[in-house]
Amino acid sequence: MTKLLSVRLVAILVGLGFTVAVLWGFLVGAYNAATEEAAGHVPYEHPKELSWSFDGPFGKWDKAQLQRGLKVYDEVCSACHSLKFVAFRDLEQIGYSEAMVKAYAAAKTVPGIDPNTGEASTRPGLPTDYFPSPYPNNVAAAAANNNAIPPDLSLMTKARGDGTNYVASLLMGYQEPSAELLEEHPEAAPGPGLYHNxxxxxxxxxxxxxxTSTGQVTYDDGTEATVEQMSKDVAAFLTWTAEPTLVKRKQTGWPVLIFLLFATVLAYMSKKQIWSAVKPKK
Known part of the structure; x- marks a missing residue:
């Protein structure tokens, strides 16, 4: 009896502790939200709700869009941002042949080692190499970008809430702050070297x-490269770099759900069959 009471007491204390922790988190979050609003926190807009081919349970990659997004990254974004978790050979997943990947990698310069001296050098890329960084280190990156280090984009859409829509909206969203915003929040005025978004x-x-302008990139498939189109294409490409197995995961999920449903029905029928001869006591 004493052991049973001890177990119950521990369970009650654990449940009480969990309840207190949840309540504390809620109160702290509510307090922070209230104080930010009271302090005049500058409001920002939520990303636009855009349509994507990979949305929903039956979504799939639009490989033409992913290839256009790679072109935007290659010709625009790669000047400042790296893709350190993406290998050249991964591009076969978005429709490039092995020969095309080899040619693409060979056109890139990656860090290497001089076999004769053992010193650091550079060499043409191989399919097994990863996308090189545009800067040798963070010091050089900061010096070239007004002391701001451009983040790696490999996982960017996973690192931001509503990541795909966020990236596309951000790229399309540059504008001058409105007079109403500046009147209500003077601190929203962009300082030197900053841009309003x-x-x-x-x-x-x-x-x-x-x-900044239509035609900044020339698409191989003839699609008109408007700012909106380029923004959406590179956002889709970065969604693929962050989660290349997204579509495969969705495709795998359906057979799993069907199997679980079948197993549940089978287990229920087995239970009914096994216990059918047993009558409940009155």
Missing amino acids: PYFPNLNLAMAPPL
């Missing part, structure tokens, strides 16, 4: 508008 949490960021 309503989709960025503090409204001003150090990255200059990367996509």
Whole structure:
């Protein structure tokens, strides 16, 4: 009896502790939200709700769009941002042949070792190499970008809430702050070296508008390269770099769900069959 009481007491204390922790988290979050609003926290806009081929349970990659997005990254974004978790050979997943991947990798310069001296050098890329960084180190990156280090983009759409829509909205969102915003929040005015963007949490960021005009990139498939089109294409490409197994995971999920449903029905029928001869006591 004493042991049973001890177990119950421990269970009660654990449940009480969990309840207190949840309540504390709620109160702290509510307090932070209230104080930010009271302090005049500058409001930013939530990303636009855009349509994507990979949305929903039956979504799939639009490989033509992913290839266009690679072109935007290659010709615009790669000047400042790296893709350190993506290998050249991964591009076969978005429709490039082995020969095309080899040619693409060979056109890139990656870090290497001089076999004769053992010193650091550079060499043409191989399919097994990863996308090189545009800067040798963070010091050089900061020096070239007004002391702001451009983040790696490999996992960017997973690192931001509503990541795909966020990236596309941010690239399309550069504009001058409105007079009403500046009147209500003077601190929203972009300082030296900063650019206003309503989709960025503090409204001003150090990255200059990367996509500025139609035709900045020439697509191989003839698609018109408007700022909106380029923004959506590179956002889709970065969604693939962050989660290349996204579509395969969805495709795998359906057979698993069907199997679990079948197993549940089978287990229920087995239970009914096994216990059918047993009558409940009155």
